[in-house]
Amino acid sequence: MKITVLLFATLKDHAGINRISLELPSTSASMTELRAALTVACPLLTDVLPSAVAAINQEFAFANDLLHDGDEVAFFPQVSGGQAKWPELFQIASAPIDLNELTRIITTPLTGAVCLFTGMVRGQTAETAAHGGLLETVQLEYEAYEPMAIAKMRLIADEIREQWPLVQGLAMVQRVGKLAVSEPTVLIACAAAHRDQGCFEAARYGIDRLKEIVPVWKKEIRPDGTEWVEGHYTPTQNDRNA
Numbered sequence: 001m002k003i004t005v006l007l008f009a010t011l012k013d014h015a016g017i018n019r020i021s022l023e024l025p026s027t028s029a030s031m032t033e034l035r036a037a038l039t040v041a042c043p044l045l046t047d048v049l050p051s052a053v054a055a056i057n058q059e060f061a062f063a064n065d066l067l068h069d070g071d072e073v074a075f076f077p078q079v080s081g082g083q084a085k086w087p088e089l090f091q092i093a094s095a096p097i098d099l100n101e102l103t104r105i106i107t108t109p110l111t112g113a114v115c116l117f118t119g120m121v122r123g124q125t126a127e128t129a130a131h132g133g134l135l136e137t138v139q140l141e142y143e144a145y146e147p148m149a150i151a152k153m154r155l156i157a158d159e160i161r162e163q164w165p166l167v168q169g170l171a172m173v174q175r176v177g178k179l180a181v182s183e184p185t186v187l188i189a190c191a192a193a194h195r196d197q198g199c200f201e202a203a204r205y206g207i208d209r210l211k212e213i214v215p216v217w218k219k220e221i222r223p224d225g226t227e228w229v230e231g232h233y234t235p236t237q238n239d240r241n242a
Contacts, residue, residue: 001027001069005038007045008076008145009217010228011052014044024067031056032063034073045075053078053235055215058148060235074145077230079215086191089171090153092146092216097173097184106169106191114169115199116189117207123181138221140185142176145215149174152214155241156206160190163205164198167191172206174216185218186210213239 005020012018022041024034031054039046052075054061067073087106103114124134153172160167169191179185188206192199210216212233219228 001025001029001067003034003067003070004072005034006072006074006145008074008215009143009219010077010230011045011048011075013228014048015042016044027069029067030063031061031065031067031073034067038075049075051078052076053215055145055148058145058151060213060237060240062237074148074215076145076215077217077228078233078235079211079213079217079231086168086170088157088169089173090150090157091171091173092144092149093173093175094177097175097187099184099187102171102173102187102189106171106189108168108191110193111168111191112193113195113197113199114189114191115195115203116187117203118184118188119186119207121179121181121183121185136223137181138223139178139180141178141219141221141226142174142185143217143219144174144176149214149216151241152239153210155213155239156209158242159209160202160206164190164202166193166197167199167202168193170202170206172210174210174214176216178221 001024003022005022007015007018035049055074057072089105121140123137127133127135157170167190171189173187175185188203190199190202219226
């Protein structure tokens, strides 16, 4: 059985490669067996693979899930149906985000309010270390597992519509590549007929959830070096698309 393994962010850095073709002896194997075989094939992953999040064919995978010949399996650090009635946009973008254009896309003649959240590249961060001071950032470099990222954005949209059914248009856009200080990195926009119909709450929920389950990672580029920034959320069965 032949499996294609994709590695992202810190796992890619540890292995020195981002793709491994792995032959497994049996015609059916579990994710636990694959992790063991991958550790043998690439010992550089020994310390990081046990805690890595996994996906089979762009869907979160767990220990007892079975693999089949030709499957694509991705390993990465912790992150993050049907025709829509309202306009929606889910995008991984390499070009700058045009906030006015995206707002236009998700509004209709019925729209009276849009809540828009955008993250920015922060140039200075207060350090939590004992010596204090400011941590300087020159650039951020973003990387995404794009097909799965789009699928998880759609899942978040479904969750938003279940909790705030009066929300109309929705947009989620994540930049990738190297971004300069003060440049927008991510956008969540929610439209509604009135400001009290959930657009504020939905936008907050959207960015928080995106940080949990959408497979996007950032590398901080500082004057003294670089470092991947990893999250703390471990996906559960509930984070799978239906």
